[in-house]
Amino acid sequence: MSAAPSLTLARVERHYGDKSGRVDVLRGADLVVYPGQSVALVAPSGAGKSTLLHLAGLLEKPDAGEVFIADAATSTMSDDARTALRRAHIGFVYQFHHLLPEFSAVENIALPQMIRGLAKAEAQSRARELLAYLGLAERATHRPAELSGGEQQRVAIARAVANAPAILLADEPTGNLDPRTADHVFGTLTTLVKATGLAAIIATHNMELAAQMDRRVTIRDGLVAELD
Ligand code: ADP
Numbered sequence: 001m002s003a004a005p006s007l008t009l010a011r012v013e014r015h016y017g018d019k020s021g022r023v024d025v026l027r028g029a030d031l032v033v034y035p036g037q038s039v040a041l042v043a044p045s046g047a048g049k050s051t052l053l054h055l056a057g058l059l060e061k062p063d064a065g066e067v068f069i070a071d072a073a074t075s076t077m078s079d080d081a082r083t084a085l086r087r088a089h090i091g092f093v094y095q096f097h098h099l100l101p102e103f104s105a106v107e108n109i110a111l112p113q114m115i116r117g118l119a120k121a122e123a124q125s126r127a128r129e130l131l132a133y134l135g136l137a138e139r140a141t142h143r144p145a146e147l148s149g150g151e152q153q154r155v156a157i158a159r160a161v162a163n164a165p166a167i168l169l170a171d172e173p174t175g176n177l178d179p180r181t182a183d184h185v186f187g188t189l190t191t192l193v194k195a196t197g198l199a200a201i202i203a204t205h206n207m208e209l210a211a212q213m214d215r216r217v218t219i220r221d222g223l224v225a226e227l228d
């Protein structure tokens with residue numbers, strides 16, 4: 001691809017524990033993701049999927065190696081600078097939606113925008129646009145408890161992209177859903193990636209869903225390996 005990468009992991013290492021019980025989760029992993037590209041991360045439980053996503057999302061620091069967001073090296077940045085970069089460029093979706101229970105769908109999606117300084121009216125207007133785009137216009141004023149599991153995850157996806165991030169990281173976002181709903185939620189994700197030019201990494205156990213992504217990678221011996 002000719003475009004510059006959105007995200008680069010270069011020789012990334014992450015180890016947990018000490019000498020007595022050391023776990024080498026990543027041992028020099030490389031991964032480059034381009035704008036508009038969706039990557040399925042398919043690996044068994046405990047292989048290091050969440051660790052990789054946390055490193056890519058600047059929630060953790062590698063023990064060695066470098067994480068680049070666009071062309072910015074992040075390991076020597078201050079925590080404040082990393083947080084600002086994360087808020088501006090990265091959206092997260094987790095297995096459980098983590099929506100705030102006392103707020104409506106529209107308010108949940110507006111919040112990250114308001115944290116970044118947008119006025120409430122503007123933030124809610126974009127939130128409503130996103131909900132409409134995802135087929136959830138009728139659910140705008142519902143609280144999470146009044147939404148189905150699939151709807152909750154689609155609202156969580158809308159929240160993750162509310163600030164128009166360049167990178168979307170999803171950690172088993174459909175792990176909690178029945179197959180048909182998972183398919184629908186995955187469709188939402190892939191549509192968004194194509195429509196917005198997002199770079200996306202989606203950890204999943206579902207090979208059928210992974211097959212719909214542009215690329216499939218796994219973690220083997222602490223390295224990222226391409227599948228197929
Ligand atoms: P996955 O998401 O693929 O299931 P994880 O990235 O959560 O895998 O975990 C990879 C390995 O690292 C596992 O062996 C796990 O027990 C270990 N691990 C993850 N986080 C920590 C931590 N904070 N402290 C110690 N070990 C951890």
Ligand code: MG
Pocket residue numbers: 049050051171
């Ligand atoms: Mg995990």
